[in-house]
Amino acid sequence: MADVTMATVRPRRHSRPVMVGNVQIGGGAPISVQSMTTSKTHDVETCLAEIAGLVEAGADIVRVAVPRPEDANALGDIVQGATVPIVADIHFNHRYALQAIEAGVAKVRLNPGNIGKEEWEREVLIAAKEAGTPIRIGVNSGSLEKDILDKYGYPQPEALFESAMRHVDICTKNGFEDLIISVKHSDVFFMIQAYRLLAERTDYPLHLGVTESGSLKNGTIKSSIGLGALLADGIGDTIRVSLATHSVHEVEVGHQILKSLRLGRPGVNIIACPTCGRLAGDMFPIVEEVEAAVAKRKFTKDLSVAIMGCAVNGPGEAAGADLGVSLGRGRAHLFKRGEILRTVDEGEIVEAILETIEGWED
Numbered sequence: 001m002a003d004v005t006m007a008t009v010r011p012r013r014h015s016r017p018v019m020v021g022n023v024q025i026g027g028g029a030p031i032s033v034q035s036m037t038t039s040k041t042h043d044v045e046t047c048l049a050e051i052a053g054l055v056e057a058g059a060d061i062v063r064v065a066v067p068r069p070e071d072a073n074a075l076g077d078i079v080q081g082a083t084v085p086i087v088a089d090i091h092f093n094h095r096y097a098l099q100a101i102e103a104g105v106a107k108v109r110l111n112p113g114n115i116g117k118e119e120w121e122r123e124v125l126i127a128a129k130e131a132g133t134p135i136r137i138g139v140n141s142g143s144l145e146k147d148i149l150d151k152y153g154y155p156q157p158e159a160l161f162e163s164a165m166r167h168v169d170i171c172t173k174n175g176f177e178d179l180i181i182s183v184k185h186s187d188v189f190f191m192i193q194a195y196r197l198l199a200e201r202t203d204y205p206l207h208l209g210v211t212e213s214g215s216l217k218n219g220t221i222k223s224s225i226g227l228g229a230l231l232a233d234g235i236g237d238t239i240r241v242s243l244a245t246h247s248v249h250e251v252e253v254g255h256q257i258l259k260s261l262r263l264g265r266p267g268v269n270i271i272a273c274p275t276c277g278r279l280a281g282d283m284f285p286i287v288e289e290v291e292a293a294v295a296k297r298k299f300t301k302d303l304s305v306a307i308m309g310c311a312v313n314g315p316g317e318a319a320g321a322d323l324g325v326s327l328g329r330g331r332a333h334l335f336k337r338g339e340i341l342r343t344v345d346e347g348e349i350v351e352a353i354l355e356t357i358e359g360w361e362d
């Protein structure tokens with residue numbers, strides 16, 4: 001990777017480690033990327049196929065919804081058939097949480113605002129402790145407890161924080177500390193504030209997310225701002241980008257957010273100029289093709305690749321990248337750290353970039 005200062009992202013907040021199956025969350029572990037299936041959990045075949053697609057896209061952990069008895073009954077098969085840790089998402093019915101623990105899920109997500117009685121929560125904690133299953137206290141702005149909502153009048157950051165801490169207290173009172181916390185809000189600004197309160201006052205690992213963030217475009221923007229602001233400050237141990245689209249996009253966007261902050265896995269980072277009136281080629285499809293091919297081939301070399309639209313400013317602008325490409329009248333120059341490597345026809349650019357990455361030697 002080009003020599004750039006690493007001081008732009010703050011050191012990560014200290015958090016205690018929690019194991020979710022074989023994936024460590026917190027305690028300095030790499031930030032994991034999660035997603036949630038959209039298929040019916042009881043349709044085991046479809047659900048496992050979706051999970052496999054998410055894993056292929058780079059998901060470290062996958063959550064499944066458990067709204068009905070048949071979903072709870074399917075958890076054993078889902079856990080057995082998946083290659084990543086499975087998290088059971090429980091609302092309203094603590095019995096499903098007990099069943100999920102029994103089925104061997106790697107984590108249970110509880111929405112404390114709608115589980116009901118404290119004794120039910122205690123039952124789940126006892127079973128989770130016995131099985132060594134961690135719990136995520138997943139507070140959501142849309143489903144806070146009534147008394148907290150009455151107190152604050154609106155799901156403001158302090159209200160989310162209070163709800164989370166109320167349930168942390170119930171857990172710790174019962175000797176259960178294997179916790180991960182999330183305080184998701186649909187308002188990005190409030191979400192950031194709520195997580196900052198948690199980050200300042202606890203050392204539990206934090207699962208970051210903007211809830212109900214919207215479509216691929218709008219949700220990506222909101223999640224990038226919300227998650228990005230926190231991650232840039234060193235806050236966050238695992239992330240889920242919530243998008244109203246195919247779940248694979250959540251994983252892709254999640255990795256891109258991490259990569260943008262140099263918190264992701266080693267890999268190729270594509271940079272492309274915005275183009276202007278000097279553009280000397282059909283650049284947009286080239287960028288899209290290179291991005292798609294790089295994602296598919298999963299290169300593990302930590303390289304920056306800059307694709308520039310002209311030979312006027314392109315070489316200069318690409319000089320900071322490992323591999324630079326500048327278009328010019330049907331041809332393109334390839335540069336290695338500012339030094340020209342070779343010239344290819346425009347139709348061969350994509351293959352030339354991929355070949356060069358493949359054979360890259362420092």
Ligand code: SF4
Nearest residue numbers: 273276279309310313
């Ligand atoms: S590299 Fe060339 S085409 Fe791209 S923005 Fe700069 S001047 Fe415009």
